Amino acid sequence: MKQLDATFAALADPVRRAILARLAQGDATVGELAKPFAISQPAISRHLRVLEAASLIRRERDGQHRRCRLEARGLERASEWLDFYRRFWSDSFDRLDKHLKRKTGASHD
């Protein structure tokens, strides 16, 4: 799915993850988000564009500013996708692991 592409790609950048971490503490304007970073404001602006396209944030005009908020949908999608694989690192993994190792010679086409 294209949406998952966009979401995981958005999460792959440390600047964007830091922006999300900041927004987890509450809304912020673009300027506030840009301040901690050594990169230019247009660069931040494009990161926000990517995050918005991935449904990870939402932006809305607030007078002269633009207020950014976390948006659950993108995060939820990524999390749901990963949940399918949760059994591979859960406590029951070892049992499953050994089970699969025994069947290694069997038909797996």
Place this chain on the structure above:
Amino acid sequence: MKQLDATFAALADPVRRAILARLAQGDATVGELAKPFAISQPAISRHLRVLEAASLIRRERDGQHRRCRLEARGLERASEWLDFYRRFWSDSFDRLDKHLKRKTGASHD
């Protein structure tokens, strides 16, 4: 962290996610993994390289073949990262949101 970069970037590609889905059903050789796709074998080979670098799979020689398995570490890392944000789409989101707006906590990146 750099590891999360690699893991999320690896998950951003639909071919690689399909490979993981296939491996969730059991080990497979490179050839078996390549078969369902319309792309060349070298392309698959590089996708596997990316997945391995992201700790999402493990490859080991098996005579003439190379057997690929899911590896939990990468998946676990990604899932742990997302877990921090789980509250933002849980039912208690509104209360936590207001709470966080006053008291802010740990950094998460």
Place this chain on the structure above:
DNA sequence: CATTGACATAACCATATCGTTATATAACAG
């Protein structure tokens, strides 16, 4: 209405990514 402040967009450059085809390597079969 002219200016300033906050943000977005455009144009550009360097590097990364994903595909290709051609070739190398490693193990097995004869």
Place this chain on the structure above:
DNA sequence: CTGTTATATAACGATATGGTTATGTCAATG
């Protein structure tokens, strides 16, 4: 050894990504 099979690596081109500086837009303000 020779050939075949399974996989990796190399070299290349197209497109994507992430940064920059310059400029445009819109709201607030004197």
